[in-house]
Amino acid sequence: MAFHGSRGGSRGRGSSSGRSRGRGGGFRGGRGGRGRPVFDSARIAEKEAKEDEDAKFESSEEEELASQDESSSDEDEIQLPTVRPYAALMQSLAAESRHQPKRRKLEHVQEAEEPMPQENEVEQPETEAGVVDVDHVEEVEEGPETATDGLLQDDEDLEDASDPFEAHFANPDDNLLSKRLKALQENQWSTQKVMVPKFGKAVINLPQSDGSKPTTALTSISGPEELKLKQKLKGAVTKQRSSFDALEMHIAPLIFNYQDVLFCERRTANAESLRRLACLHAVNHVFKTRDRVIKNNARLAKEENNDDLELRDQGFTRPKVLMLLPTRESCVRMVNMITSLCEPEQQENRKRFEDSYVEKDVNFSADKPDDFKELFGGNDDDMFRLGLKFTRKTIKYFSQFYNSDIIFASPLGLRMALEGQGDKKGDYDFLSSIEVVIVDQVDALTMQKWEHVEYIFEHLNLQPKEAHGCDFSRVRNWYLDNNAKYFRQVIALSAFNTTEINTLFFNQSRNWAGKIKISANYSGAIQGLGLKVKQTFSRLESPSFDSDPDARFTYFTTTIIPALTRRSKDSTGTIIFIPSYLDFPRVRNYFATSPTTSNLSFASISEYTSVRDVARARSHFVNGRHSILLYTERAHHFRRYRLQGVKKIIMYGLPDNPTFYKEIVEGYLGRSVQEGKLEPGEGSVRVIFSKWDVLKLERVVGTERAGKMIWEKGDTFDFV
Incomplete structure (x- = not known):
């Protein structure tokens, strides 16, 4: 899939209610590959418009910047298109096909030795902004039949009835499958809640029309020897991990049984284990799919009369695995894990991959937290x-999407490919046969533009517009029946759950094998504070999720603001933390234009604020020139500023990331105590929440307390 556009679009998050949140490129700057500048007219125009808006509320006087220390100055269901009848579809696709279906004769199969890989010397095209697109591919589309190149990975029996690959994709139980598909089409699920040892709670959902409880029980395995793996992979992973830890023991059966998994307890400490399991499963699936095709080709070649032989073993196109990742570095980690498991003899275009994706420079101070560093x-x-393509001895990087087995992409990068750039038309046929979707660090994607993730899922497993060399006599029936979305497995790994993540998983997880969501029973971030401070949680009444922003703003202006204006002298050192950028300009404009706040001086830092304006805002806040500082969650996510002079914290809403609560409360107020600007025990925290914040609330105050705070009659709760 060639790409001829520059990096564009504001990063941000969009919720299911339509409240889009954005993050502009002006805040972080862009690094295309290894420090290359990235331009986009839409992003620049958006940034300039926002800066013009900001300028209306900034003082016109010139003010000298205070020097800052180095560490602190660094910066219900998607409706698918109408499907044509199978016969009409085959007729149109066959007419549009650029390749004639063909079957290879594999008597005396002998794979020619592949030439030593050479670095791609083709000059990379430039985008309209003059930026080299390092991911551009100049390669002819080969068609899905090229997945048959090579020999079997090993001689094991490919039709083991106990193999989850066989039970889920190749030869599912027709009776069970028909019942599950009917339940899915009628959106009928049965739910069971169970406890997962050492991890918390799990919610299991199975499509069942009779309303009975799920029969799936959580199991555990001791190590990779108990998994149905290709022999080559089993040997490689056993060398790395001969036995599983507690997490792997419980998660591996779910992943390898092709159930949808939303795991909400991803941490830097367990990231490597989860990455290994995800990559092992992805490569194992690719190898088994490919070997099944090769075996059937050999069978067709040996059968003299094979007109009545029906072998259904393929999809419409070759790509089978999609990995959605937040950064190029996260892609590097996944790729390196895959190569360590496959142990290829050759890696084609590896140097180009390292030049484009690997960066060893450290661009932030050493005091950043572990999750930020990762x-x-x-x-x-x-x-x-x-695109990543496997042959018997080689892994090829930068393969054309239709020639690839695994596609790695960021949501922004993949959406730009789907929509097309310049003269290139949009194309999503290469996603028609995706069978495994792995989304790592989902929480980080919510801090980009979540709408991109939703858009990609809406375009998965749609019937293709062109044939792309497909041999329809080999396509599995459930692809032809437009049921591929019910076989697709989704593996989502996140540090925590959010409304956006939960909604996507609920709407797009339609796996006939069922789905499971695992999260912790939280003790609460307030339990781990190393600081004694009064924390007041105030519940506002919000009748619906859509009306929550208006109800929150009304509560803020009628309850919080009067308390600040009555004692304006005591408001010095107040931070107002605002999670959503959509709420941020509304609050900022109120401070700038309302007569009620005319006696309150304020500054603001958002994800769009320039480095120079951030330095000025911090300087004026710490020396008391501005008594109030407005601060957004994404600004903290991308920069982790260590602000000084904080004496009081008002949270317009709770952060999604519970770590932020601790960093802001303990970090900012604790620093003021250390610097002598605040006496121990002084300072305060005021938090506004509603019943729609239950996921955020339980991570901050604890699961048990959250339920009481949502439903009890009182609306004010104090913690010390």
């Missing part, structure tokens, strides 16, 4: 897409 370490560019 996400933003290395090449943190969020605009990329990469």
Whole structure:
């Protein structure tokens, strides 16, 4: 899939209610690959418009910037298109096909030795903005039949009835499948809640029309020897991990049984284990799919009269696995894990991959927290897409999408490919046969533009517009019946759950094998504070999710603001933390234009604020020139500022990431105590929440307390 556009679009998050939240490129700057500048007229125009808006509320006087220390100055169901009848579809696709269906004779199969890989010397095209597109591919589309290149990975029996691959894709139980598909089409699910040892709670959902409880029980395995793996992979993973830890023991059966999994307890400590399991499963699925095709080709070649032989073993196109990742560095980690498991003899275009994706420079101070280092370490560019192709001895990087087995992409990068750039038309046929979707660091994607993720899922497993060399006599029946979405497995790994993530998983997870969501029983971030401070949680009444922003703003202006204006002298050192950028300009404009706040001086820092304006805002806040500082969650996510002079914290809403609560409350107020600007025990925290914040609330105050705070009669809750 060639790409001829520059990196564009504001990063941000869009919720299911339509409240789009954005993050502009002006805040972080863009690094295309290894430090290359990235331009986009839409993003620049958006940024300039926002800066013009900001300028209306900034003082016109010139003010000298205070010097800052180095560490602190660094910056219900998707409706698918109408499907044509099968006969009409085959007729039109066959007419549009650029390749005639063909079957290869594989008597005396002997794979020619592949030439030593050479670096791609083709000059990379430039975008309209003059930026080299390092992910551009100049390669002819080969068609799905090229998946048959090579020999079987090993001689094991490919039709083991106990193999989850056989039970889910190749030879599912027709009676069970028909019942499950009927339940899915009628959106009928049965639910069971169970406890997962050492991890918390799990919610199991199975499509069942009779309303009975799920029969799936959580199982555990001791190590990779108990998994149905290709022999080559089993040997490689056993060398890395001969036995499983507690997490792997419980998660591996779910992943390898092709159930949809939303795991909400991803941490830097367990990231490597989860990555290994996800990559092992992806490669194992690719190898088994490919070997099934090769075996059937050999069978066709040996049968003299094979007109009556029906072998259904393929999809419409070759790509089978899609990995959605937040940054190029996260892609590097996945690719390196795959190569360590496959142990290929050759890697074609590896140097180009390293030049485009690997970055060893550290661009932030060493005092950043571990989760920040993991996400933003290395090449943190969020605009990329990469095709990976397997042959018997080789892994090829930058393969054309239709020739690839696995596609790695950021949501922004893949959406730009789907929509097309310049003269290139949009195309999503290469997603028609995706069978496994792996989304790592989902929480980080919510801090980009969540609408991109939703858009991609809406375009998965749609019937293709062109044939792309497909041999329809080999396509599995459930593809032809437009049921591919019911066989697709989704593996989502996140540090926590959010409304956006939960909604996507609920709407797009339609797996006939069922789905499971695992999350913790939280003790609460307030339990781990190393600081004694009064924390007041105030519940506002909000009748619906859509009306929540208006109800919150009304509560803020009628309850919180009067308390600030009555004692304006005591408001010095107040931070107002605002999670959503959509709420941020509304609050900022109120401070700038309302007569009620005329005696309150304020500054603001959002994800769009320039480095120079951030430095000025921080300087004026710490020296008391501005008594109030408006601060957004995404600004903290991308920069983790260590603000000084904080004496009081007002949270317009709770952060999605519970770590942010601790960093802001303990970090900012604790620093003021250390610097002598605040006496121990002084300072305060005021939090506004509603019943729609239950997922955020339980991570901050604890699961047990959250239920009481949502439903009890009182609306004010104090913690010390």
